[in-house]
Amino acid sequence: MAMGDTLPLIHKVGLPPKQTIFQEFNHNMKEIFFSDNPLSKFKNQSGSRKFVLGLQAVFPIFYWGRSYNLKTFRDDLIAGLTIASLCIPQDIAYASLANLDPHYGLYTSFVTPLVYAFMGSSRDIAIGPVSVVSLLLGTMLTDEISDYKSHEYLRLAFTATFFAGITQLALGVLRLGFLIDFVSHAAIMGFMSGAAITIALQQLKGLLGIQNFTKKTDIVSVMRSVWSTTHHGWNWHTIVIGVAFLVFLLITKYISKKNKKLFWMAAIAPMISVILSTFFVYITRADKKGVSIVRHIKKGVNPSSGSEIFFSGKYLGPGVRIGVIAAMVALTEAAAIGRTFAVIKDYSLDGNKEMLAMGTMNIIGSLTSCYLATGSFSRTAVNFMAGCKTAVSNIVMSIVVLLTLILITPLFKYTPNAVLSSIIIVVVLGFVNIDVVVLLWKIDKFDFLACMGAFFGVIFKSVEIGLLIAVIISFAKILLQVTRPRTAVLGKVPGTSVYRNIQQYPKATQIPGMFIIRVDSAIYFSNSNYIKDRILRCLANEDAQRTGSESHRILYLIVEMSPVADIDTSGIHAFQELYKSLQKREVQLVLANPGPIVMEKLYASKLIDLIGEHKIFLSVSDAVATFGTKG
């Protein structure tokens, strides 16, 4: 390796084969929208085969359905029954978070999983209403129509669901699925935890049997509301029932966590709680003593609701807005869940195809009295642990919900709301994960800040403010990334021919008469001036430091270009300016390892003639070897 310093083998920097504009454009578009190359399997196929493949692409059930067998069905049946027992009490409870009657939750759990089973590509996800989206929807709808008992409110809910579906479908069709990546996961986590705590706090109303509860969701208003009702607002019968089942649920959850084989205990505990508490209230007629009960739950399958959607009038605008926001949050949650389990089972999930499935299911849902559904975290985990193999478990769950709707909904009349509150609390508290927050703090302070910002935004203001903070923080990070890229000063690692960041390798030595800097980003309009200024500033500082020491004045500035994947006209312009400034200082500009695109643009812009082809090297060590001998 030491040879490199004395007798360098200088290699010419490669210029890639010229592409036509069409090839270039085609390649770029492909990477942006079809990075997963979805059409590759259609190549060289007959017409009928292409049709089958196309059908399978839109309806994956035709793909995996062909190898479906009784063994797989048995697994899916067990998983389906398990999640059905979990989803029925959750559906009834979550509907109240959206300020809807309980049967809308059940409606949603009947239609949407069925549609998803045909179109979705995840094998584990369990579809239905979820707590955070229900709360978000409820909050935003109430902001528009405060009287949530009114028929307008229900219509607006269907409208928002419809446009949420349209949004999701459009994102899928236009292959813009990557847009949901623009909100940082850390911020989403903070938002979810905050929403979980907000939801849990809301349940104090049901758990304590408080009548006059605040409509606000922030922690201060809720706690004040709870406090002010201590003496005359709390209902002790309700508290006994609620707390008893809360403890029961927490114990079963604890057991399930300790012993993974007993996961079904936590899965069926909510159903058992509902049955026991309903029976108890029915026997004791505790409802006469002020224990609030579900009271009315409609029997029968989903009525059509297509005519209820606002396609014009003053509620169209709010409906679209709420729909778009809720759709994005729902997708973010579903994507996180889907990916998690896809990684565990090692299959790949097509984000755009998932959006297509989610969009279709919500559009159909909005026409059949459902509200916004997405992937549920708690039920998906149970589905996975119960050994589901395909989306058939969703179909099983859907059928059980259907039977419930047709046959036994009236039995839920005496179910105490306190138990539903207990069920919600136990589920949502699972979203609050202190360990993850500690990890965020350890790994990345900015992520921690994003998480906390969204979290406190939700609990101290509202879910919308929390969401807004999450989005703003995420964008701030993106903007910083593109305007303030990093640079590193390089030195030679002793005994090698490699040049590395001198901060990371304090033993790395700088070369007399030379200053080597690496730019760690593509050079675009958003950062070109910053990079130019920064290079000049670093050079000036270094020059000032070296003055007086034994080393020479800096004669060569070597810019290591390896990380510079791309450069635009502003970047080229910045290099022209850099060159001119260096010329005034009598410093030579040398480039090491520019990539193919940078090389192409250096030639296209004739900047290469300014810098000189002989000043462009394959590696820093080649450059140092060449000019070091002269210096």
Add this chain to the structure above:
Amino acid sequence: MAMGDTLPLIHKVGLPPKQTIFQEFNHNMKEIFFSDNPLSKFKNQSGSRKFVLGLQAVFPIFYWGRSYNLKTFRDDLIAGLTIASLCIPQDIAYASLANLDPHYGLYTSFVTPLVYAFMGSSRDIAIGPVSVVSLLLGTMLTDEISDYKSHEYLRLAFTATFFAGITQLALGVLRLGFLIDFVSHAAIMGFMSGAAITIALQQLKGLLGIQNFTKKTDIVSVMRSVWSTTHHGWNWHTIVIGVAFLVFLLITKYISKKNKKLFWMAAIAPMISVILSTFFVYITRADKKGVSIVRHIKKGVNPSSGSEIFFSGKYLGPGVRIGVIAAMVALTEAAAIGRTFAVIKDYSLDGNKEMLAMGTMNIIGSLTSCYLATGSFSRTAVNFMAGCKTAVSNIVMSIVVLLTLILITPLFKYTPNAVLSSIIIVVVLGFVNIDVVVLLWKIDKFDFLACMGAFFGVIFKSVEIGLLIAVIISFAKILLQVTRPRTAVLGKVPGTSVYRNIQQYPKATQIPGMFIIRVDSAIYFSNSNYIKDRILRCLANEDAQRTGSESHRILYLIVEMSPVADIDTSGIHAFQELYKSLQKREVQLVLANPGPIVMEKLYASKLIDLIGEHKIFLSVSDAVATFGTKG
């Protein structure tokens, strides 16, 4: 160098010294907001010295004023007189673009350059009303108040100017100057060219003496308006005067361009045109024959206008909005001009300080009957060529404008509008630069698209639509940059120990049993999933290709991390998922040259324990050497 392959010297990957949270935060904030380290010169100074330095920082005139001498003043005087002769006809003409009376242009050229001279750090920039900002302001103001003769219109103009000043000041104080970098230069160029053509087309009204001219600015409406008035709307006397002076101006401009020493010809030609044409109209009383003249131009200095600004009421909102937009456009133009000349004379310009100066001058301007001013391209170029040395040339210009206001404005009464139109046309056509557009096409197709999008948006719709397109295209590019970073497959360049992109170096060879990929971006939430998927996809493709050939199955995936300057929790999570997926495929994950921050986070997240410290190498060649011997 060949030694590296047979007897590798394995170097440990460095972990930088641990920083406290405060140090880290401090460092980050400094890079974002104080990257130019403005406080460095205040260090180790006495109190009184600090005061002087602070004063000089806010008012650079106290800095350069101390070394000011007669020789410099002579240069500034000549330059100042030259730009004054250019600015007076321009001011009168530009005011009409903003639908304001001509004297408001002169007012603006009196107050704002004076303020800038004390606070600005550019030595070349000439301050005053400019064509594009005037047009933009005029269009946006007319959208709010269509009757531009009304007093409300004037008040709204002052309001917008005031809030534009506040915006600029705030950006400077909060050190958010980098925000103007978010619009791509290519898009701005397209916008400026489009605006130039729009302005030129508007001048057909004055040049052809058309009475009933469309109020729209798009090319289709304007041409239709011009066409439909061919036979009865054009005034031939006006055309003769206008075209004669247009030819005169174009000839002087051409001469100045050919012979740089005669630059003053183009500089004084507008003034000569105004004087000659005014005299001609006065003598011939051509105004009686339908030649439109300035007619009334108010005498005297700027009246106070503080009480005219809307601080409440229904025009406050529009005033703020228009002010913010116009402020950003004005800053973008000033920054481009300031930088260009700072590079030529090799001094550095502090963007944030410039915003402070611009903000202050516009706030003071809005209180003294001025409208929005910024750096003028045409006058700055003349100022530079006339040999200006400091901002004193602006003071000279300002004094000349003051004398004009006090003494000779009534003489402009007979100035034909056709001459003003000719002057505007000649100036703005200089903004349209076909060569630059050709260069954009050659260097970067996306930049070309941005330029054309903004250009056609302006000429076929309106300046606002063009601006919107420019902003949207710029953001689209930023978003693509952060979600779709590039990766490169690396191979060994023969005869060296370096690994380079195999597309760029077709002779580079891949190593049997190994797959080497480089990630060319920091890994953040916005791209972590994409990068993970892409690596797995490339690996799968490569594996499929190699099957059947003589080379081994891929056992090692080496990720070259040199360009990965940073990684966040989502990125760490993506690597965990990548590790798990690779494990299932029995492929080992190896990292080459992770940077200091990545190393720190690998340790903090314990991901290092999963991957294994022995799988992290200083360079790709070290990694290949280590596992190549085993394979």
